[in-house]
Amino acid sequence: MWMTTLARCALPTMLKRSSSVSACHFSRIGGRPELTVATSPTLSLYPTWWQLRGHGTQAPARMTSNPLGASTGVRHARALDQERQLEVEWEDGGQSLYPYTWLRDNCQCPVCTLQSAGARSLQLSQLDIHTGVDQVHVTDSSKVSILWPDHHTSEFDPEWLKKRCFSPAARQALQEELFLNERVYWDSELQIPTANFEEVLHDDKAALDWLLALRRVGIVYLKGASAEQGQVARLSQRIGFLRLTFYGHTFQVQDKPQANNLAYTSGDLNLHTDYPALHYPPGVQFLHCLRQADDGGESEVVDGFHMAERLRREDPEAFRTLSSLHIDFTDTGADYCDFMVQSKNRIIDVDSDGHVVRINFNNATRDSVLDLPLHQVQPFYSSLQAYVQLMTRPENMLTYKMEAGDIVTFNNWRLLHGRKSYMCHPGCVRHLEGGYLDWDVVMSCLRVLRKSVHGES
CATH class of the missing domain: 3.60.130.10 (Clavaminate synthase-like)
Structure with a gap:
């Protein structure tokens, strides 16, 4: 069936649109x-x-509007040391995997990120690309908290994490939203x-x-x-x-x-x-x-x-x-x-x-x-x-x-x-x-x- 308006069919599907009919x-x-x-x-x-x-x-072809589902609540997070990945289980039943190196590289704390510019201040020469994880837990505010071997702590907002999921569907959706x-x-x-x-x-x-x-x-x-x-x-x-x-x-x-x-x-x-x-x-x-x-x-x-x-x-x-x-x-x-x-x-x-x-x-x-x-x-x-x-x-x-x-x-x-x-x-x-x-x-x-x-x- 043809879509009612081009906005519903050709606009980025991750973009929230009014449901009213265009006049x-x-x-x-x-x-x-x-x-x-x-x-x-x-x-x-x-x-x-x-x-x-x-x-x-x-x-x-249309893309799915949210490949990972609407919910961004975290049900559980655990470290997979053999794969060197963090596994996040979402409240909607989906799962996402995040490499340790990528998580450490993208720590959002004020030491690692210049908040006013949203720019990474952590230098690549300071990054241990073979880092492990000492501890993972979900905070009361549903953030994923990681304690690294160098005693640095990173906290990640669930919505921020889910948007950056490495699954093919999520990557495709985000790239379409960006470009x-x-x-x-x-x-x-x-x-x-x-x-x-x-x-x-x-x-x-x-x-x-x-x-x-x-x-x-x-x-x-x-x-x-x-x-x-x-x-x-x-x-x-x-x-x-x-x-x-x-x-x-x-x-x-x-x-x-x-x-x-x-x-x-x-x-x-x-x-x-x-x-x-x-x-x-x-x-x-x-x-x-x-x-x-x-x-x-x-x-x-x-x-x-x-x-x-x-x-x-x-x-x-x-x-x-x-x-x-x-x-x-x-x-x-x-x-x-x-x-x-x-x-x-x-x-x-x-x-x-x-x-x-x-x-x-x-x-x-x-x-x-x-x-x-x-x-x-x-x-x-x-x-x-x-x-x-x-x-x-x-x-x-x-x-x-x-x-x-x-x-x-x-x-x-x-x-x-x-x-x-x-x-x-x-x-x-x-x-x-x-x-x-x-x-x-x-x-x-x-x-x-x-x-x-x-x-x-």
Whole structure:
């Protein structure tokens, strides 16, 4: 059965959510129905799963909300000296094991931890990684107390311990809570989550919903900003700070003479991610429409992660090629300062488990230098073309047109974006202001907002 709202299906499952039904209404952006947040304080930013998913896409598997059960009371704790582990039996009947070394390393007392910073002050050189345990007992306040051979005592709160259980299910749940790595894949039928710009700036719940949607879906529309420069900076200050690049703190996307970037022309922009010429490209991009073109200028986006997984299924060899070969990118010019940027990136970046974590592709800045053995050149071109052809299928690409005051926020590591050519009458120049943020800054703000809204540690 489909879940009632995306918030129930795609938000981190360890996050406590209101059970009230979201009240939403629809507006239209660029000819497509879009979800808009109404003013009720209990609303979710998210469309229903069926509205979001489009035809033929699949929901990711849901995680259990609490792999170890709801209760955090300790029934019993004992030392297993042969295994050098502490066994904790919970009141709900579950059990957890904790290595002695890890427990001593993470003692929470004021001697071992700087309480004001939550930072470990115990030095690794002072840690006996082969330590035993002299005594274990559960205190009247249900804390687990350990007396170590050096006569140091550690006390551990049961909730703190249970959250850090080493079972696969608990580790997976905690990592999802920390990093929110589950994704909702989409195609041309996506209804872009949309929120009010001023509400995001001034209401923590609205800002949290915005960032959660940005993380899960990869793109969120903000309506209602004034059509003047400076709104990108205002929005970035809500999160933290902008990423300074060679194009400045913000950049003006206009048709310019002697343009130092293809974006600064009125021609077609093919699907791309920004700045693969950097080894660490910006993670999030804001684009604010100040003035739209008279004719043309529609934006195009595609879910690069979804297309990478499709490529993995349909053409495994092409996926293997693009996720293993490091390709040269370059960007040279003058803007905020003179620059000659050079990088080597994989088109499809995967982590050690093979999960897609970043797309690096801009055909304009892909270098003519191709540092590959001769026998890999043709397979590379065949693989890259297969990926591009997959992304540019009409059923996979979403098209919309921004209006003055609109701000689109999107995941630059995941989405590939482009633009159709445009024409403007004299004296009416299409103008967008853009800016970048790093995902570390965005995720930091998301966690702070989550704690503010839901009281989570």
